Amino acid sequence: MLLIVCPYCGERPEIEFSYGGEAHLVRPKDPASLGDAEWADYLYARSNPKGVHAERWRHTHGCARFFNALRDTLSDRFLATYRIGEQRPDLA
Amino acid sequence: MPPDRAALARLPAASRFILRGKPAAVTAAGNVFGIGLPEQACRAAVAADRAALWLGPDEWLLLAPESEGAELGATLARAMAGAAHSLVDVSHRQIAIEVSGPNAEAMLNAGCPLDLDPGAFPVGMCTRTVLAKAEIVLWRTMPLCFRVEVSRSFAAYVWRLLEGASREFGPQPKRCGE
Numbered sequence: 001m002l003l004i005v006c007p008y009c010g011e012r013p014e015i016e017f018s019y020g021g022e023a024h025l026v027r028p029k030d031p032a033s034l035g036d037a038e039w040a041d042y043l044y045a046r047s048n049p050k051g052v053h054a055e056r057w058r059h060t061h062g063c064a065r066f067f068n069a070l071r072d073t074l075s076d077r078f079l080a081t082y083r084i085g086e087q088r089p090d091l092a
Numbered sequence: 093m094p095p096d097r098a099a100l101a102r103l104p105a106a107s108r109f110i111l112r113g114k115p116a117a118v119t120a121a122g123n124v125f126g127i128g129l130p131e132q133a134c135r136a137a138v139a140a141d142r143a144a145l146w147l148g149p150d151e152w153l154l155l156a157p158e159s160e161g162a163e164l165g166a167t168l169a170r171a172m173a174g175a176a177h178s179l180v181d182v183s184h185r186q187i188a189i190e191v192s193g194p195n196a197e198a199m200l201n202a203g204c205p206l207d208l209d210p211g212a213f214p215v216g217m218c219t220r221t222v223l224a225k226a227e228i229v230l231w232r233t234m235p236l237c238f239r240v241e242v243s244r245s246f247a248a249y250v251w252r253l254l255e256g257a258s259r260e261f262g263p264q265p266k267r268c269g270e
Contacts, residue, residue: 001205008133008149009219013205016222061222063133063148 107161
């Protein structure tokens, strides 16, 4: 079973978690001033990389908190997990 | 401790509160509750017949005897007045099942993926987790004894699942939960 390190609870089985989409997306300050294309871009366009991806996860059946993770989409390896509000860790 | 190698028992009704709040409210609540709410992740604090279980970084489950519920709720709310918090009485939302005996870990592992070895899950550790398709709060109260808190709508499912798992370890439990 894939183990994910929750920043609060530690190493826990994958089935306790749920995926929350790409991390670090910032909602535009004034959506009304945006054109349709820009708004659609914010809502739907995602980076979808092959490789390291910053994404949100929620420890739904645990502490129930959201956190961020760096996961390699090619190998499905979790490279780092960190709390919401913390800087994205530098893997180099 | 029951002599059975793997025993199931329904625990008596209790008062339960879910408390969420910032440190000011949490400290005030701990003072009147009689137990400082644990700050360490996944740990429970016990004093007399009350317990405080860490569920999340700002969330606790408070357990007390059923008869103290109404007064306790009012006392906690008074103590935290003025500090942002959320206190919800969930006494009737869930029931408690005790899983005990030398095979308690194996019974729970029939549906729970956590490592329940005493080294990884010592006495006093508690956490929300899953038991097959149900969400539970699991708390190791003694070396061979766990308390399972489960929503009442899932209670029959969890009971039968554990009962099925216990058959592997001898006669069926004699004390029925329902």
